[in-house]
Amino acid sequence: MRNMATKDPTQKLELELRRGVIVLATLTQLRSPRYGYELRQALEERGLSIEEGTLYPLLRRLEKQDVLASEWRTDSGSPRRYYVLSSTGRALLTQLIATWQNLNQTMERLLDEDSTREA
Amino acid sequence: MKPEPIIRKYVADVTARLPHRMRHDIALELTSLLQEELNARTDAEDRPADDSLALEIVNNFGHPEKVAAEYHTPWTIIAPADTRAFCLTAVVGGALVAAAQVPTTLLRPEDAREPSEYLVWWLGVLVLLFAARSLISRRRDEDRGWKPAQLNRGATLALAALSFVGILVYGAPAWLYGQLTGGQELTSWLQYDPDFHRARLPWLLALWAAQGLLLLEVGRRGEWTETLRRVNYGLSAGVIVVLGWFLSAERLFVEAVPNATALAFVRAFLFALLIDLGLRLYLDRGRVRDLPTGTEAAA
Structure with a gap:
């Protein structure tokens, strides 16, 4: 309890907030096959930087849940594991996008109310 | 040191913490990803692929313990x-x-x-x-629901019945033996010490009767209330005091051998009761009390 009170919780809370969107962000980039490093670069280029140690294991977990399918390819020399949305993953992505949009609207309303009250 | 051995050792350290069936595949993928990262950094920053860069990359990736835990949640021996x-x-x-x-x-x-x-x-x-x-x-299914713990009415009532059986067995052994054997007399070996039978035993029987009635009430209500719990503590403490009194008086039976055996049993029983009461009091100490009821909280 003492630690919680003395340490600045901002970083931890921001990290938790970002974690909530990692799965959705990852799925949006896997409509076509990508290997781990390529995916990380694609997300980073679009403004979402995800730690390697978080992203790569996440891909394995999503594959285990049948959300992603994967295969090894050796097109350009070194072997790479490519991930792509499975049919379950595509259905899940549609559902998650709807959930995200609803959540976003709700949050916008809450934040608007909050800024009106403050003003 | 060249970067490859660093990556190899790092990958080995991660996969050593994973189940065997997962190791090979993850090792292959992790090596490929780290190598990819190394090449990209070398090109982007125009620096040689040396050990310091490899160390930086694997440290950015995370400690092997943390990375392994991301790949596979280990089984916790004690949850x-x-x-x-x-x-x-x-x-x-x-x-x-x-x-x-x-x-x-x-x-x-x-x-x-x-x-x-x-x-x-x-x-x-x-x-x-x-x-x-x-x-x-x-x-087990992680999404299983929760149900409030229910008092085992059957066990509570059985315990109450056992109290009354105990009163009969210890209070009137000769009469009970006669009833069960068609009028035979109980051996003189099991004859109570007159003082014990007249002055001390009735206290224990009275406490047992009270405990039996208390358990019947708990069984009827289907739960332990704060008052019933406190009465139970009092009765348990009473039984402990009375048993201590039995031990200090030392005479339970007329004959020496059954008396010594009975005293040994009383000692063991007293020991068990002390532990039981101590544990109950300790566990009860941390129980949250005096919570407002629904209407009080709403008000």
């Missing part, structure tokens, strides 16, 4: 939620195991063993039990 229960059981059980050795140490020192042997045995048993519990809980 975090069970830590308190484990500590309590270890301490109380350890104390009991040590106490159980005291008579042997005093009466037959040549047969006595080091207390640490029993304690290690006890801790080993506990770890196995909690590990099994953790494994079962891990395999």
Whole structure:
């Protein structure tokens, strides 16, 4: 309890907030096959930087849940594991996008109310 | 050191923490990804692929323990939620195991063993039990619902009945024996000491009767209320005091052999009751009390 009170919780809370969107962000980039490093670069280029140690294991977990399918390819020399949305993953992505949009609207309303009250 | 051995050692350190079936595939992928990262950084920053860059990359990736945990949630031998229960059981059980050795140490020192042997045995048993519990809980459906703990009415009423049977067995053994055997007389060996029978035994029987009635009430209500709990503590303490009185008076039966045997039983019973009461009081100490009811909280 003492630690919680003395340490600045901002970083931890921001990290938790970002974690909530990692799965959705990852799925949006896997409509076509990508290997781990390529995916990380694609997300980073679009403004979402995800730690390697978080992203790569996440891909394995999503594959285990049948959300992603994967295969090894050796097109350009070194072997790479490519991930792509499975049919379950595509259905899940549609559902998650709807959930995200609803959540976003709700949050916008809450934040608007909050800024009106403050003003 | 070249970067490849650093990456290889890092990958080996991560995969050593994973189940065998996952290791090869993850090692292959992780090596490929780290190598990819190394090449990209070398190109982007125009620096050689040396050990310092490799170390930077693997450290950015995360400590092998953390990365392995991301790939596979390891089985916790003692689930975090069970830590308190484990500590309590270890301490109380350890104390009991040590106490159980005291008579042997005093009466037959040549047969006595080091207390640490029993304690290690006890801790080993506990770890196995909690590990099994953790494994079962891990395999259960995580989305299972929660139901409030229900009082076992059957067991409570059975315990109440046992109190009344105890009163009959200890209060009127000769009469009961006669009823069960068609009028035969109980052996004079099991004749109570007159003072004990007249002045001390009735106190115990009265306390048992009160405990029996209390259990009947608990069974009828279907729960322990704060008042019933307090009355139970009082009655338990009363039984302990009365048994202590029996021990101090030393005479329960007329004959020496049954008297010595009965005193040994009373000692063991008293010991068990003290532990039971102590544990109940300790566990009850942390119970949240005086919560407002729904209407009070709303008001």
